[in-house]
Amino acid sequence: MIARARDSSFWSSLETPPGRRKGETGEASVDLHPYNAAVSVSLGSASLASHLEGHRVGLVANPASVDHDFTHMTDLVAPLSGVTVAALFGPQHGFRSDLQDNMIETDHAHHARLGVPIYSLYGETREPDGAMLAELDLLVIDLQDVGTRVYTYIHTMTNCLRACAHHGVPVLVCDRPNPVGGLTVEGPMLAPGFESFVGLFPIPLRHGLTIGEMAQLCNESFGLGASLEVLPLHGWHRQMYHDETGLAWVMPSPNLPTIDSTIVYPGQVLVEGTNLSEGRGTTRPFELVGAPWLDARAVAGAMNDHQLPGVHFRPAEFQPTFQKHAGEPCGGCQLHVTDRTAFQPVVTTVALLQTCRRLAPDHFAWRQPPYEYETVMPPIDILSGSDQLRRQLDDDIPFDVIARSWETDLQAFRSQREPYLLY
Known part of the structure; x- marks a missing residue:
């Protein structure tokens, strides 16, 4: 293969001086580091x-x-x-x-x-x-x-x-x-x-x-x-x-690669307490959820029927490369947050767990310990904070009723945190 001579006029047209956008001579200088240019928050x-x-x-x-x-x-x-x-x-x-x-x-x-x-x-x-x-x-x-x-x-x-x-x-x-x-x-x-x-x-x-x-x-x-x-x-x-904020997102841990995964994480982390895949081993951890024994269209359809605020569920099939169900095709859905201020990640995931359990009652199961140095309590209990959520889902209590059961504690926490708010 013969290398072609470099056309200096062509290449020079692409080589924009640092801090200047390509265009006419005299065009205003701009910062080519967009995160710096947009930073509004000082750490x-x-x-x-x-x-x-x-x-x-x-x-x-x-x-x-x-x-x-x-x-x-x-x-x-x-x-x-x-x-x-x-x-x-x-x-x-x-x-x-x-x-x-x-x-x-x-x-x-x-x-x-x-x-x-x-x-x-x-x-x-x-x-x-x-x-x-x-x-x-x-x-x-x-x-x-x-x-x-x-x-x-x-x-x-x-x-x-x-x-x-x-x-x-x-x-x-x-x-x-x-x-x-x-x-x-x-x-x-x-x-x-x-x-x-x-x-x-x-x-x-x-x-x-x-x-x-x-x-x-x-x-x-x-x-x-x-x-x-x-x-x-x-x-x-x-x-x-x-x-x-104008700050770049540098993933704080390997399975929160994007702000999208972080937005759903407060709820989707509960999936770790089940035998469903939470999307670890894929490029969309926590946004994808599923299992080999679930039908993607059935999961997504049932979830969209709930009309939960700020989120759409797209049928998805995926194959994790590690963790739960590694190498196995899984049916499920991807969460697409359409309005993050309306989106309620925790109640959304509770609805998702309930839906998957209802669709496949003979397959859905709670993950068993050990988990995060705990060898006795079920992982779902230490993730949710007690055995209440597990018992409520075992009793098939509707997810909206489950969500209302949190409100007294949440109101007390809002008051408790008030003196420590810096912003």
Whole structure:
């Protein structure tokens, strides 16, 4: 194959100078980095540097711990004069978030470039011990939460608050937006006796808090007792979804690749407590749901007949590459959110579980333990927060009646969270 000579006039027409759009000479300069150009929200980490001078710092982070220019927290802190990065800590999926599947523990490691330990908080321990904290003057937490009680990063954070209170290490939490907004709370409350690593405190499934607000609420309401400071966001409002902030979506864990998957997650995570596939092992985790023994058109048709607000169910067939039903063709549906402010993810998934159970009563089953370090209680119980939802669905109580049963607890939580709202 003969390479053709480069036509300099053609190629030069494509080579637009940095910061300038192709067009006539003299056209106004524009920023070619759209996330930077549209940024309206300033992250808590933007004011971090002024709090660190003279300190030996530990960082709780993962690949989503980046600023608006995609600079990672470690690269922001390590060059600061008078600041020593003494240790790194990783949540579930690891500091590098390189473990794709769910509930896979991470080993401790070493950061070659910085020459410091990387302690796993999802392995032999889920709470930093005295030896991990001994060389620190300050622990900084910069994790992207997704607004759902069962997402383990908030429990990693509260475990850090408890440990730091015990060992006398102050904590800074860099606040980040709740990607599904801060107005709506939904779903069942965690009941006493059902605590686990997917639910340590009595909060609803969709809590409507930023991670900084959650830190304050848990630290004060549940007696964690840490010396805590939250570095607030600037420009964020409670009605904002993540794609309205101007910030890029960097997936906080491997199975929440998009804002679409994150919007449905507060409800669809309940599917993990069943023998249905929640779409892990596909490119649309949590948006797809199904099983080998379900008919896609029947599922989608029955769900659309419910006329649930803000969502359409499209018949879908898929074959997971790992996790439940790996390699098996599954029938089910994909959730397409058409109005996310009207969409109610938790009641939607409860309706979906009820529908699948009714369509295939001889096949549908609750997943059995172990699950997230719990070896006795059914996974659906620790996901939903008690055995009530499981019993209600076993008794075929209509999903709208089930949803109404949450309201008293939700109203109490709205009042409880009010003093801790920063925005």
